[in-house]
Amino acid sequence: MASFDVMPDVQLYQPVELDDALRLAEQYGDGGWVLGGGQDTYGWLKDRAKNPQAMIDLTGVEGLRGIRETEDGIEIGATTTLREIIRNERINSDYSLLAQAAGRVASPQIRNVGTLGGNLSQDARCWYYRRGLACYRAGGNLCYADGPEAMNREHAVLGASRCVAVSPSDTATAMVALEATMIVASTTGQRSVAAEDFFAGPDTHITQMTTLEPGEILTAVRIPSKWAGKRFYFEKVADRDVWDFALVSIAVAMSMDGDSIAESRFVCGGVACKPHRLRNVESAVRGKSLSDENADAVAPLASAGTKPLNYNHFKLPLMENLVRRAMRG
Amino acid sequence: MNPQLSRRRFIKAVIASSVAAASNSGFHSALAQDRSRGAVERLISINVNGQTRRVDVAPQETLAHTLRYKLSLTGTKIGCNRGECGACTVLIDGITNYSCSTLTHSVRTRAVKTVEGLQASDGTLHPVQQAFIDELSPQCGFCTPGQVMSAVALLSENPTPTREEARQAMSGNLCRCGAYDHYLNGVMRASGQNS
């Protein structure tokens, strides 16, 4: 067995209290690796592409797991597995958008252990970066995925700044559409941040996918009742139905007033470094009904402002068609 | 960037390396030091196929590695070792997991079942195993242990799945021979719905 096939020497902590986990996270700083299901972790380590000093396994912390009712909606603990989310009755009845998105993540085995927190804060899938190259995202000074001969079929068409990686998370789009709030804890306290601001683009955080700083842990996600039971549409287009990441995905929440759309959230995944809200579509569909004509009318707005790379022009009609499908009656 | 942090890290590294250098029995001193800091112990018990097994497990060790190289349960195969192919699928508390992407330390309080634990004590094969033989499901056989475990998990939860449900449940297991339909035939036969 090649040495790369085994895990490198790295310390493991399995705290059972959040406070201990936070202390460890603070102590190790960016040398600590917070572990949920670990499905986005072991590949990095086996490939020797990332080199943390210690893994901090959160799955033993009881308080981080489970789906709870709140005064205004629900709260989902960060280490709740995708399997638990997919099978949760409350989520299926009121927030089926999230259940659908979680159901399209990776494969059954990964959903069985993969956590919501891990899925939301997973790292970019750009293969130049995953290969361990010292690109911008890895703290370097160039992008291997955006050059005359670079292969960038899966990369960004929007919001790139030096780095052109995209947000790979399926649940992230649903969270932005549902106006969820992320609860982030550290040894100095707790902060809550809107899902839209939780995810970070390369213009501000080129080495991170989220605004989580070293020492901080995402502990829970709160979903307000605002969108509970509304009309949802989720679709993920990928090369393979299983395991694969989205080429483009769309998560839509619409609150209907009779036949017409009173308010809506259209969020695309796989097109920018963070979930991308189609604000012009949202404002264009206000007051409109779901129909093929209206779908055709607003679809072209979906790709406004895009700047495709050499090999990903196909994402533009894909975005438009996903909006069209979401708007069909 | 943070000078305080890096100084602390530097001091820690010096302490760690001097401990390792000063002690011949590095294992025990490392153990004692780690325990005081809340890190995992190495000598643990895990429940595999109904038996409690004592085993020395490194902190970063994966379950697939422990099963195959420490417990000699080589029925579990390692294919990609990246959680992509499903050859290493085992059941943990009845749920399918990629054992190559599970830390052994995370299953200490849980029940692991591998393909070796399926047959009855008299040697009778599990219905899924028998159905896979009857349907000639495997071709080269490398992915078979994983396919078997996924099918067992499905049928224990949903004894009479539709073919589409079976397809979904088996979708985390790749077969490079492309014998997917044969495996699905096996699942349907094992559920008593003859294909």
Place this chain on the structure above:
Amino acid sequence: MEFATYKNDVWGREVIRGVSWDLLWLVVVAAFIAIALHAIYAATQKRAAKPSSEGARVTRHDTIDRLFHWVMAASVFALLITGVLPIVGIEFAWLELHWIAGIALTVIVLFHIVRAVFVQDASEMVITGSDLKEPFDDAKKPGKYSAAQKGMHAAVTILTLLVIASGIVMFAMIDTPWWERTNSLSESTLGLVFFVHGISTLALIGLICLHIYFALRPEKLFYTRSMIKGWISRDELDANHDPQRWSPDESS
């Protein structure tokens, strides 16, 4: 202490990545130690009588040159804020602001070079042999610029030209409204460009600390006033400069 950071290129060879930003703390600390030492030294010296700022005035800096100085200062601070703050952990969308300020700096530096060479008397700023003796000889007084001022100007000139040259190369490596990046430099060359940009930035930070300190020292405050208002008094001129070597017009 490492001066540079390294990385592996696509072939696995170790190449330079850029300057080690840990040096930033070293530069800041070194600059402040130098300032403290000078302040202590200056306090122990017998202070000469301060020349009066009243009376006749002579022009030291034309309006256009003063404007140049402050526009350059503004762009340099904009560049330092947008360039260095993200490195020390204050994250914001800095890249566009940085290159816009970089273009501004480049344009006004070009303007200054043209003006200094063709309009002004560039020899006023050239360091000569007699300048080197000046600090050690109380009897010797400088022309328009003292040896220290000429030295500071020479160092800032070299560093600014380096930072601009490397900045232009880096500018070509990102997407802009006018072109798309090409990744046309080898990784080692690119790393070298980043190193030059970073190390000259660090040196500039140190020099700017000293420059501001000296600009605020009581016996040199009249130079700062002249950079704002343009004039110094005849007394100040006589006390600090050799009229044989610098004889400016009386200003109104």
